[in-house]
Amino acid sequence: xxxxxxxxxxxxILALLPILLVYLDGALWLRPRLxxxxxxxxxxxxxxxxxxASYELILVAAERxxxxxxxxxxxxxxxxxxxxxLATWKGGVVSSSSAARGKDGKLLEGVDAGGDLPVPQNESxxxxxxxxxxxxxxxxxxxxxxxxxxxxxxxxxxYGIDVxxxxxxxxxxxTGKTTIAKxxxxxxxxxxxxxxxDQVISKYVGESEKNLSKLFAAAAKHAPSVVFIDEVDSIASxxxxxxxxxxxxxxxxxxxxxxxxxxxxxxxxxxxxxRPDLVDGALTRAGRLSRSxxxxxxxxxxxxxxxxxxxxxxxxxxxxxxxxxxxxxxxVSPADIRELCNRAGMNxxxxxxxxxxxxxxxxxxxxxxxAALQEVVN
Numbered sequence: 479x480x481x482x483x484x485x486x487x488x489x490x491i492l493a494l495l496p497i498l499l500v501y502l503d504g505a506l507w508l509r510p511r512l513x514x515x516x517x518x519x520x521x522x523x524x525x526x527x528x529x530x531a532s533y534e535l536i537l538v539a540a541e542r543x544x545x546x547x548x549x550x551x552x553x554x555x556x557x558x559x560x561x562x563x564l565a566t567w568k569g570g571v572v573s574s575s576s577a578a579r580g581k582d583g584k585l586l587e588g589v590d591a592g593g594d595l596p597v598p599q600n601e602s603x604x605x606x607x608x609x610x611x612x613x614x615x616x617x618x619x620x621x622x623x624x625x626x627x628x629x630x631x632x633x634x635x636x637y638g639i640d641v642x643x644x645x646x647x648x649x650x651x652x653t654g655k656t657t658i659a660k661x662x663x664x665x666x667x668x669x670x671x672x673x674x675x676d677q678v679i680s681k682y683v684g685e686s687e688k689n690l691s692k693l694f695a696a697a698a699k700h701a702p703s704v705v706f707i708d709e710v711d712s713i714a715s716x717x718x719x720x721x722x723x724x725x726x727x728x729x730x731x732x733x734x735x736x737x738x739x740x741x742x743x744x745x746x747x748x749x750x751x752x753r754p755d756l757v758d759g760a761l762t763r764a765g766r767l768s769r770s771x772x773x774x775x776x777x778x779x780x781x782x783x784x785x786x787x788x789x790x791x792x793x794x795x796x797x798x799x800x801x802x803x804x805x806x807x808x809x810v811s812p813a814d815i816r817e818l819c820n821r822a823g824m825n826x827x828x829x830x831x832x833x834x835x836x837x838x839x840x841x842x843x844x845x846x847x848x849a850a851l852q853e854v855v856n
Contacts, residue, residue: 499517499520589839598669604664628702629665656752669702671706671729776812795842795843
């Protein structure tokens with residue numbers, strides 16, 4: 479037997495530590511303090527076992543220039559111990575910076591910021607302003623009021639009111655809720671972070687919660703900022719709806735993170751959904767998504783404004799009656815109106831595709847819109 483019983487036991491412990499490390503990383507992700515303490519114990523154990531083998535070799539080296547037994551003990555223990563120590567150290571075991579903090583220094587509970595953090599997506603919002611929105615006057619007034627509160631929270635405190643930390647935008651599909659969230663972020667001067675279910679949900683245990691934590695940690699780091707949750711009902715549906723156990727864990731972790739947002743100055747949440755009836759009631763209580771704003775389908779005036787906006791780059795045939803067309807689009811969403819105008823332009827292109835450049839008029843006719851209306855709306 480090349481190794482003594484003591485060295486075999488220590489080698490077995492070192493071999494099991496990486497497995498234990500992977501298990502704890504998933505099982506204790508919702509309890510970051512306990513996870514960091516457990517990793518510290520693994521770090522300490524691997525360091526002691528590795529140093530022990532090195533120390534014994536040094537003591538005997540003075541009496542025997544070369545001892546194959548101790549050399550074997552060293553080369554089987556030390557590399558494995560060093561690998562485990564480095565892995566736990568890199569994971570933020572002994573670093574106090576693993577907890578995400580906002581600019582005011584307050585801790586964002588439930589967030590472990592280990593690993594690479596997402597970056598703001600402000601390049602997608604910087605060019606957007608109120609002119610890019612076509613909504614009713616009442617809705618726009620409410621949105622602008624909220625933005626002013628986000629821009630100047632000190633003014634709100636002087637009136638003795640609380641700035642809404644969470645906002646829920648709800649309405650039919652295609653009403654521009656995502657664009658509204660981007661405009662609000664840009665007008666309020668907030669760093670913009672987007673949360674999508676397909677980018678967060680993972681099949682691995684604890685990975686979904688980890689992705690959520692990283693996103694909120696990054697938002698806290700770049701405060702003032704906003705986390706936009708599109709289709710929030712897909713990750714936060716009612717818990718009595720028969721969803722799987724992993725969905726409950728993700729929802730509970732999201733609720734924990736949202737509670738932590740209250741302690742971070744300048745960190746906000748905007749969520750959007752087509753089905754507010756499916757959103758779990760815990761998300762809409764006070765302190766979370768406490769402000770709800772309905773984004774309805776456009777009325778006739780709004781539809782006419784949308785047609786004028788989306789046809790501004792088209793060469794329209796003389797006599798094309800946009801007001802009459804707006805009346806026909808009752809119940810049509812802004813997204814469908816945009817597609818309607820684009821499809822009409824495509825119909826004009828296809829109609830003149832066989833003509834030479836000098837013979838083309840480049841005009842979009844009434845018939846082009848009529849055909850597009852049949853394709854998109856009907």
